[in-house]
Structure formats: C-alpha cells, structure tokens
Amino acid sequence: MTSVDLLIVGAGPAGMAAAVQARRFGLDVLVVDDQPAPGGQIWRSVETVAAAPRGKILGQAYQAGKPLADAFRASGVRYQPGTQLWQIEPGFRAFVTRDRQASTIEARSVILATGAQERPVPFAGWTLPGVLTVGAAQILLKSSGQIPEKPVWIAGSGPLPLLYLVQLLRAGGKIAGYLDTTPPGRRRAALPHLAKALGAAGDLIKGLAWMGMLRKARVPIVRHVADIEAIGSERIESLMYRTRTGQEKTVPADVLLVHEGVIPSIHGALALGCAVAWRDDQDCYAPVLDPWGESSQAGIFVAGDGAGIAGAQAASLRGELAALRVAVTLGRASEQAAAEAAKPIRRKLDRQLALRPFLDALFKPRPEIFAPSDATIVCRCEEVTAGDIRAMADVGRPGPNQVKAFTRAGMGPCQGRQCGYTVTQILAAAEGRTAQEVGFYRIRPPLKPVTLGELASLDRREKVS
Amino acid sequence: MFRKLHEPEGAITVYVDGIAASAEPGESIAAVLLRAAPHWSRTTPVTQSKRAPYCMMGVCFECLAIVDGIASVQTCLTLVRDGMRIERQHGKRSLSA
Amino acid sequence: MSRSAFDTAVIGGGLHGLSAALHLARAGRRVVLVEQNWVGRHASGATAAGVRTLGRDLAEVPISLESMEMWHRIEAIVGDHCGFHSYGQLRVAEFTAHLPSLEKRLETMHQQGYGHEEIIDRAELLKLVPAIAPHCVGALIARRDGAADPHRALRAFRRSCEGAGVVIHEGCGVTAIDRRGSDWHIRAGEQEITVPVIVNAAGAWAARLAALVGDDIPLGLKASMMIVTERLAPLLKPVVSVVGRSLSFKQSDQGTLVIGGGLQGRADIDAQKSAVDFTELAKGARAATDLFPSVKDVRITRSWAGIEAKTKDLLPVIGPSPNASGVFHAFGFSGHGFQLVPVVGSIIADLVVSGKTQRHISPFSAERLMTTRAAA
Known part of the structure; x- marks a missing residue:
C-alpha cells in the first residue's frame, strides 16, 4: 500500500502541470498513467521525439510540450507510467495494475487528468481493419514514426484532421483526399463568437495557414460530405461518400481515417459518483466543477480536457489551479496565497476558453453521427x-x-x-x-x-x- | 497498411504468429501489427469478424492480442520487447490456448 | 385514471413483483404494478440468476422443489426459456475435512425423504467440471439445478404480465398508503391508486412499505457483489460453489464467467445506490482462481453490487400482513430468491384469490420476525 497526499491520474498537460504545481508546495504527489511516457495524447513521446526530425514534422505546438515534460521529471514527483487505474473507492483508495501486479494507493486528494477521447462516429463499415481515427494515425506518427503506406482518405471535421493532413504532407505521405463533413452554415453560426476568440488569434491564424498549405499541395477536398461508408470483407477496400447535394461516389481505399471532434473522458468521474451535466455546446457530458476544478465529490478534482474540451494550454492551466486548491485543502497554502497565485492563471485560462465557443460552433458535430x-x-x-x-x-x-x-x-x-x-x-x-x-x-x-x-x-x- | 518513415534505430525482432517482424524499442505492439500483413489483431467473440487497432490510445479494445501467452492484451498500450511473441486472437478467448 | 380500473396493486417491479402480478392477472385480478425506478433496477437485474435447490434451508425445500418444476417448463409459463439451462449445481469440497459437512447434509435430506441431492466423488467431479483444480475431493450435487439469464427472464415476465393485462408504471415510488374504507389508497409518483389488495414485493424497500400499513418488520440489507469477465470459449456447464468460501462460479451462454457468492459491497438504500468493495471482492477472485487456476489471466469487465433485503433467519417473508387486511408480503429473499420467483407468484395469487394456499408457508410468516425482534 502506497500513501500519498495527492494522486494524479494521467500525465498529459493537465496531470504534469498539476504535479509540478503541487510539488512547489511540497506535496507528496504520485502520478499514474496508462501510457509508457509523459505527454498524454497531445504530446505523445515528446521527450524523445521533440528534438528528432519527427519533431519538425509534428510542429511547434507539439515540441512545446518538451519543457513541461522536463519540469515534470525534475519536480520530484513519483511517477508510475504504464499503470492502469481501475477503481477509486471513497477515502480515497485507488486500485492500479502495473506490469501485471495489482496494488492499492491511499490518497488524501485525487486529480483526474484523464483527458479526452475522439468522439465515436458509427457508420457502416467503421469496424473494418483499415478504418482508424485521425488521432490514432497521429499517435502512430508521434510514437512510432509511421504513416499510411498508400494514399489515405481522411473524413471528418475539426482542427485535428487539418493538422494531421499538414503533418502528413511534411512527412511525405500520400493523401487520396479529405472528405470534409462540416455541414454548410457552420461558419455563419460560428461568426458571432469570432470577436471573443480573437484573444487567441494565434490559433485561428494557424488554422487558416493549414488550409492554405492543403490548397497549395492540391489535396483533393470534398466539402459538405454527409455520409460515408467503408466497404470490404476483411478490411476496407473502398469507401462510398455522399455529399449534402446528393453527389455520391465510391472510390478505392486502403486506409480511412475519421474524426469528428473530441469529448471528455468521463468514465472515471462517473464511476466516482461525480455529478455531470450535459453540454449542448460540445454535445457531451462534462463533470460539474467549481472554479478550482473540484467535483461534487469533495477531494476529487478534474482537470484538463476531462473537464470539458479546451485544449492543451487550458489543460495545463486547469491542472495548476486544481493543484493550488489541493495545497490549500491539505494545509500547505493559505486561501489568500492560492487566490493570488490563481489570478494570472485564470487570466490565461479565460483567453483560452474564449476560443472555444467559436470552435465549438464551427465544428459542431453533424446530426448524422447520432442517427446511424x-x-x-x-x-x-x-x-x-x-x-x-x-x-x-x-x-x-x-x-x-x-x-x-x-x-x-x-x-x-x-x-x-x-x-x-x-x-x-x-x-x-x-x-x-x-x-x-x-x-x-x-x-x-x-x-x-x-x-x-x-x-x-x-x-x-x-x-x- | 502503414510504413515507418525511418529505419528503426536499434531494431529488435518480434514474432507475429511466428513470423519475424522488425520493431523499434519504444513503439507499441499495435504499431507493429499495422505494418504486418494481414493487418488485423483479433476476431470478435460474437461474429468472428476481423478487427485491427482503431483508437491507439486504449479506449476501443480492438487491438487485443495474445502476447507471450497472455490473451486480451491491449497492444496499443504495450511496448515491444526483443523476442516478444504476438499471436492474433481468435474469437472467444480459449483458456487451453 | 379510473379508480376502479384495478383491484390489486403490486408494489415493486422486480421479478417477484412481476411473478405475483402475472399469476394474479391470470387468476382474473385486475392488476397495476408500480415500480419506483424501472423494472429490474435492483436485485433482479443484479442477480447471478442461479436456479438452485441445492443446500436450501429445509423450510424452503418444498416450495423450492415445486419452483424447480416450474423452471423446467418456464417457456410454457412466460413464453420464453429465460436462458434457463439445467446443468446442475455443485457444492465442492476442496479438502477431505470439508466432506463431513456435505455428508451430514445428505443424511439430513435423506431423513426428510428428499433425493434431489447426491454426493459425487473426485472422479465424477473432474468429469463434470474438467477445469476445476485437481485438489478438490468431491461435491454435493443437485443435477436438475441450473441457472438462467436474469435480463431475459425480466423481459419475459414483463411481456407476459403486459399480455395478461397488468399495467406497469415505472418511476413511481410509493410515498403514502392510507385506508379508505375497506380499500387502500396508494400514492406513487403521479399515480393515485385505490384498491382492496396490495402485494408488497418492494425488495430492499419492503420494510418501509410494510411500515406504511402498520407492520414493523425488521429487515437487514444485502449488497451482494458480482464479477463478470470477458467472453471465453466453453469452460464449464454446472454452477459451482464451494464449502467454506464465498464463491458461486458459472459461465453464461455468452461465454462470460459470472462470479458471485454473497461477498458484500456497500448499499445506500436512500440514494438507491450500491458500490463494490474491491478489497472484499478480492476474496472472491482468490476463491475463483484457487478453484479454477486457468482463469488467473482472465479479464474482469464489470462488477457490481445489487441491493436487496435480508431477514434475521435468511428466510423470506411470504404471506398476509399480520396487521393490515388485504396486504400480502413477498420479500426478504436474502440473496437466494431468484429460483423461487415462479412459485412465490403462484402462492401470492392463491392467498389473494382464495385466502389460502396448499403450500407450506408458515415458516415464512411476518410474525416470526416481529415477535422475536432483535437489534440489527
């Protein structure tokens, strides 16, 4: 039995930032994570890859994860990679398995920093080998330096497909086409949120630059795709797509990557009995949290995309806030000091969150996803x-x-x-x-x-x- | 289905259904399975349909395979080791296997 | 809603409530069933669904044997086989020191004239259950026992009820029961029901229900935990339990292992919630892996705890209310009520319709618990 002040579940941006912050207050912190190395999904393998040629392909936002991973390693946190957390009981007692050995951890506070997963997109044939998520393909690029062998089809909506397409171009990959499923009218719907989003203009400009790169590389783009179907017996052999104007086409396909946004990982919060509420803006549930990220269950915090999708920078900031509050509740910081320390963090967080209504409106999932x-x-x-x-x-x-x-x-x-x-x-x-x-x-x-x-x-x- | 961008550094050998495959330290078994034809990891217990790694982050459980005799291993979360024996998993897990 | 639409209200949408409602409707009663949550939400949806006569308290044996006959023709009763298979239930002795308790049980059964339990030796045990650890020395067996699929049974009983004219209201927790002349007036969610007859099949909440009509019946709680694993190729057919440990071990039609045995989790009757205690559940996993060494690396996909009522003597309450005429109780099955579902419904229908039953139910009277009340 291990005993700690703070158990952090997940070593992505939120988990690492929370750990670093908590260590500043001298808390005894244990971080457990499924993955073999720190970084979460966004910064998978960042410690080894950031400086490698692959780091350039993946881009600056990826390489930016390296300093936090370094700070995390240097913070004096106890870190258990390759560890699956499978239960937390009140009190708190966490149950984990690592290297086929189960053990328990007693913790006075818990921060769930379990991030997000891609929104499941059921369509005919989505279980066939050769159909993967865009996120999966990007993880393969980050952690294994591999890309689809033959020209790849990408179908979906949101920033991630665009980013991956750009990374694939940089890596010399071949693209069969991008089936953009964003329905018509989304830009108009997003426009009212634009002014507020300009605080994070850098991200918007980046998105525009990606589109420019795709056009320049003459990536075939089919817009307003409403339906897709993967066809094949033992693996995908072809795919059919239909646009909203009724244009239908069946094309050969070796690999199809799909992506329709990301949703918070809420299984941990749900299992712990944390209250969740439906988010119309993101079409998913998210935990009900106070301004520090504490859930309806005292002592259980949720930070990062698991608290509602807001991206890596917001995740780090939310991790810092949660750790500040834990330091207060465990008597290592005064309320006043925490409030003071939180001010600049909240300012930065507000700027990040200001971008979301625009992105959420622009990339709101098409209704077909929910009516297979x-x-x-x-x-x-x-x-x-x-x-x-x-x-x-x-x-x-x-x-x-x-x-x-x-x-x-x-x-x-x-x-x-x-x-x-x-x-x-x-x-x-x-x-x-x-x-x-x-x-x-x-x-x-x-x-x-x-x-x-x-x-x-x-x-x-x-x-x- | 997938290919590596570079020559693996310090390449090691794993065996997929007995066939040697080159792998790189630090990568997942699932990554290797996506390079090794036929590109699937298991058949389902319900209809024996073929499945391959799908999410690569541990949430879909499609990449289950038998690793060094242990069945239902999430290969996207498990790193390769030199000499590792990987078998594609067929249907309902059999304990005599 | 017309108040005279019904003459019988069943409170509780578990399998016992459904079975009572079904038998009553078939006996010509106009039945309404109210359920605070949804049909099968608690014990009936959380059960391992063992269909077991083996090892039952002597008081239960007669109705249990009758119920077993009903299970063997369950399709004729509810129009579906309910996933019932009769591959036997075994109580395994791991060590020779455990054999005398089984032999004593068998002797008692023979003295009472029952022949449905037998002792088998190690060779037959290994033949029936090849996957069992070779150190086991023998077992007590009831060959006609078996197991069913609880969700399939729930759907079948529900459909049969609706086919027989039972009206089911879900999401209707009872908040008040008052006398209206010779009738009872029930408030349950949005429903107001006036009927002469009430059947209390409210499971873990039955004592509260009983209190509303003036019966003070002390009742404990159970939160028995279950483990379900990933699907496996066929491993065993009978249901296996073991002397001296909390283990019930079987394989479902889907191939999953279903492991229970009465290890207790935590129950919160007010929140209508239960939780698993993994430190406790580890004992069940230990027993499972000791008895079936080959399952060591099998993955657990789910676990849960169901909430139900437990009496002091672990026998159910079946019969009329001592204090409230027109009220009939069927609860307190203490973790082994699933097998009794068909017969208890029939008993309740007897009691309601004719005021008496051929079955021997005096051991299940509510009075026995009320007169010898002890601190819980």
Whole structure:
C-alpha cells in the first residue's frame, strides 16, 4: 500500500502541470498513467521525439510540450507510467495494475487528468481493419514514426484532421483526399463568437495557414460530405461518400481515417459518483466543477480536457489551479496565497476558453453521427446495431442501462466508451427526449480490465487449508 | 497498411504468429501489427469478424492480442520487447490456448 | 385514471413483483404494478440468476422443489426459456475435512425423504467440471439445478404480465398508503391508486412499505457483489460453489464467467445506490482462481453490487400482513430468491384469490420476525 497526499491520474498537460504545481508546495504527489511516457495524447513521446526530425514534422505546438515534460521529471514527483487505474473507492483508495501486479494507493486528494477521447462516429463499415481515427494515425506518427503506406482518405471535421493532413504532407505521405463533413452554415453560426476568440488569434491564424498549405499541395477536398461508408470483407477496400447535394461516389481505399471532434473522458468521474451535466455546446457530458476544478465529490478534482474540451494550454492551466486548491485543502497554502497565485492563471485560462465557443460552433458535430442507420454497428465490442437499440425503445421508455442489460451494448471490454453517446442519442430520438434526460450508462468498475489473478493477489488472507 | 518513415534505430525482432517482424524499442505492439500483413489483431467473440487497432490510445479494445501467452492484451498500450511473441486472437478467448 | 380500473396493486417491479402480478392477472385480478425506478433496477437485474435447490434451508425445500418444476417448463409459463439451462449445481469440497459437512447434509435430506441431492466423488467431479483444480475431493450435487439469464427472464415476465393485462408504471415510488374504507389508497409518483389488495414485493424497500400499513418488520440489507469477465470459449456447464468460501462460479451462454457468492459491497438504500468493495471482492477472485487456476489471466469487465433485503433467519417473508387486511408480503429473499420467483407468484395469487394456499408457508410468516425482534 502506497500513501500519498495527492494522486494524479494521467500525465498529459493537465496531470504534469498539476504535479509540478503541487510539488512547489511540497506535496507528496504520485502520478499514474496508462501510457509508457509523459505527454498524454497531445504530446505523445515528446521527450524523445521533440528534438528528432519527427519533431519538425509534428510542429511547434507539439515540441512545446518538451519543457513541461522536463519540469515534470525534475519536480520530484513519483511517477508510475504504464499503470492502469481501475477503481477509486471513497477515502480515497485507488486500485492500479502495473506490469501485471495489482496494488492499492491511499490518497488524501485525487486529480483526474484523464483527458479526452475522439468522439465515436458509427457508420457502416467503421469496424473494418483499415478504418482508424485521425488521432490514432497521429499517435502512430508521434510514437512510432509511421504513416499510411498508400494514399489515405481522411473524413471528418475539426482542427485535428487539418493538422494531421499538414503533418502528413511534411512527412511525405500520400493523401487520396479529405472528405470534409462540416455541414454548410457552420461558419455563419460560428461568426458571432469570432470577436471573443480573437484573444487567441494565434490559433485561428494557424488554422487558416493549414488550409492554405492543403490548397497549395492540391489535396483533393470534398466539402459538405454527409455520409460515408467503408466497404470490404476483411478490411476496407473502398469507401462510398455522399455529399449534402446528393453527389455520391465510391472510390478505392486502403486506409480511412475519421474524426469528428473530441469529448471528455468521463468514465472515471462517473464511476466516482461525480455529478455531470450535459453540454449542448460540445454535445457531451462534462463533470460539474467549481472554479478550482473540484467535483461534487469533495477531494476529487478534474482537470484538463476531462473537464470539458479546451485544449492543451487550458489543460495545463486547469491542472495548476486544481493543484493550488489541493495545497490549500491539505494545509500547505493559505486561501489568500492560492487566490493570488490563481489570478494570472485564470487570466490565461479565460483567453483560452474564449476560443472555444467559436470552435465549438464551427465544428459542431453533424446530426448524422447520432442517427446511424439500423444496420450500423453501434457497440463495437458486442456488435449491437442501431436497429437493435431502436427495437428496445418499444417497451416502456428505457434508458441506456436497461438497453445495456437487454442488448449487451456497452457490456464489452471498452465499457461503453465507443457506444455510450450513440445509445443515448438514439434513445433520445426514439423517445422524444433530450440526451440530458436519457442520461448515460452507469459505469461499473473496474475502469480497466484487471484480471482475476491480479484482483486475487490483493486478498491477503492466509492460504486456505 | 502503414510504413515507418525511418529505419528503426536499434531494431529488435518480434514474432507475429511466428513470423519475424522488425520493431523499434519504444513503439507499441499495435504499431507493429499495422505494418504486418494481414493487418488485423483479433476476431470478435460474437461474429468472428476481423478487427485491427482503431483508437491507439486504449479506449476501443480492438487491438487485443495474445502476447507471450497472455490473451486480451491491449497492444496499443504495450511496448515491444526483443523476442516478444504476438499471436492474433481468435474469437472467444480459449483458456487451453 | 379510473379508480376502479384495478383491484390489486403490486408494489415493486422486480421479478417477484412481476411473478405475483402475472399469476394474479391470470387468476382474473385486475392488476397495476408500480415500480419506483424501472423494472429490474435492483436485485433482479443484479442477480447471478442461479436456479438452485441445492443446500436450501429445509423450510424452503418444498416450495423450492415445486419452483424447480416450474423452471423446467418456464417457456410454457412466460413464453420464453429465460436462458434457463439445467446443468446442475455443485457444492465442492476442496479438502477431505470439508466432506463431513456435505455428508451430514445428505443424511439430513435423506431423513426428510428428499433425493434431489447426491454426493459425487473426485472422479465424477473432474468429469463434470474438467477445469476445476485437481485438489478438490468431491461435491454435493443437485443435477436438475441450473441457472438462467436474469435480463431475459425480466423481459419475459414483463411481456407476459403486459399480455395478461397488468399495467406497469415505472418511476413511481410509493410515498403514502392510507385506508379508505375497506380499500387502500396508494400514492406513487403521479399515480393515485385505490384498491382492496396490495402485494408488497418492494425488495430492499419492503420494510418501509410494510411500515406504511402498520407492520414493523425488521429487515437487514444485502449488497451482494458480482464479477463478470470477458467472453471465453466453453469452460464449464454446472454452477459451482464451494464449502467454506464465498464463491458461486458459472459461465453464461455468452461465454462470460459470472462470479458471485454473497461477498458484500456497500448499499445506500436512500440514494438507491450500491458500490463494490474491491478489497472484499478480492476474496472472491482468490476463491475463483484457487478453484479454477486457468482463469488467473482472465479479464474482469464489470462488477457490481445489487441491493436487496435480508431477514434475521435468511428466510423470506411470504404471506398476509399480520396487521393490515388485504396486504400480502413477498420479500426478504436474502440473496437466494431468484429460483423461487415462479412459485412465490403462484402462492401470492392463491392467498389473494382464495385466502389460502396448499403450500407450506408458515415458516415464512411476518410474525416470526416481529415477535422475536432483535437489534440489527
């Protein structure tokens, strides 16, 4: 049993910044992370790659993660990479597995800095080998220096596909085309938020520059794509896309990358009983937090994109704020000192957050994502289709948990991380309710699939005889 | 399906279903699987359909494979080691395997 | 809603409430069922769904055996097989020191004239359950026992109820019950129901319900924990428990291992929530891996704790209210009520319709708990 002042879950921007801040107050901090090295998804492998040729391909925003990773390493934090956290019980007692060994950690405070995941986008054929997320491809570029072998199709909306396309161009990759699924009218919808976003003009200019690069490289771009389908028997062989004007085309495809924005990872917060609220602006749930990031469960904080999507810089700032508050609650800093220290952080955070309404409006997910065809698999693990879910809406007004029990959707190893929102949205549509009313799966531990043997090893009882 | 941009530094050898594959220290098994034909990691327990790494960040569980005899390993979260034996996982996990 | 639309209200949408409602409706009653949350939200949706006569308290054996016959023709009763398989249930002795308790049990059963339990030796045990650890020495077996699929059973019972005319209101927690002449007036969410007969099948909340009609029945809580694993190729067919440890171990039709055995998590009856205690659950994992060494590396995908009521003597309460005429209780199954679902519904229908039943239910009277009340 390890005992610490503060347990931080996740070593991305928020987790690292929180750790560095907490160490300034002399807190005994342990950071556990799934990944083998610090950086989170945004700065995957940044310690080794930032200075390598690949660092240039990935760009400055990527390389900017290196100093924080260095500060994190130098902070005196206890750091356990390759560690899966699978449960936190009140008190707090955390259960983790590392190198096939389970152990427990007692912590006085917890900061969940588990980041985001890409929004699941069910469409016909999305389970075929060769269909990956854009984020996955970018992780492959960061951590393994690899790119699609043949010309790649990219379909989706948001800044990430543009960034990845640019990185791919720099890396000498071949692009079959970009199927931009952003519906018409989004720019107009976003415009009212532009003035406020100009505080972070650098990011906006970057986005425009990416578009310029794609045009210059003559990347084929198809706009207003409404539907895609991956076709193949054992892997993707071709893809069909249809635009909103009805233009339909089937083209050969070796790899298709998809992306429709990112959503907070809320499984940890949900499992801990932290209150969440629906965010219409981001079409997802996010934990209910006070200005320091403390959740409805005292002593449990959420920082970073897990608190609502706001990007890496905001994540670091939220991590610092959470750590400040933890220092106060553990008696290592005065309320006044923390409030003072928080001022410049909040100013920077406000500037970052000002950009979001513009981006959220510009890249609001297209409605088709939430209404897949009956034949489309929704739950990848248990292979439950949208039609199976809709068929359940005929008895009573079931919520996600009843549908889960009856169809097994959400019962597989991913624990509903790929189907949760789709099930919620399908039921909302079928029952004439809002997604907020329908709710989300109850998250049943373990958060990660610990083995029976690992759990058994925590039983300290003498051998039975 | 995927290719590396560079010659691996300090290349090591892993075995995918018994076939030697070159790998680079620090990369995930899933990255190797996406370079090694046939490019899939498992078949599903429900309909035996083929699946390959999808999210690369530990949230989709499509990249499960048998690693050094241990089944249902998330290969996107597991780094390669020299001599590692990786087997594609077929359908429902079998304990006698 | 017309107040005379119903003559019977069942409170509680678990399997016992559904079974009572079904049998009552088929006996000609006009039944409304109210459920505070949704059908099968707590114990019935959280059960391991063992269909077990093996090792039951002698008082329960007669109704349990009758219920087992009903399970064997469950499709005729609710129009679906409910995922019921009869591959037997076994109580394993790991060591020779555990055999005498099984032998004593068998002797008792024989003395009472029951022949449904047998002892098997190590060789037969290994034949029936090849995956079991070779150190195990024998087992007590009930061959006609088995297990079902709780969610499938819930849907089947619900559909049968609705087909028989039962009206189900979900999201309607009972807040008040008052006398109106010879009737009871129930307020449940938006529903106001006036009926002469109430069936209290409110599970963990049944004592509160009973108190509303003047019965003070002390009731404890259980929050039995369950583990479900990833899907595996076929490993075993019977349901296995073991002497001296909290373990119930079976494989579902889907291939998942379903591991329970009564280890207790935490329950919060007011919040209607329960939580898993992994330090405690580790004992179950330990027992599972000791008994089935090959499952050591199998991954757990879910665990949970269900909330239900427990009586002092672990026997249910089945029968009329001592203090409130027209009220009938069916609760307190103490962690082993699933198998009894078909027969208890039938007993309640007997009691309501004819005021009596052929079944021997005196051990399940509410009075036994009320007169010998002890601190919980």
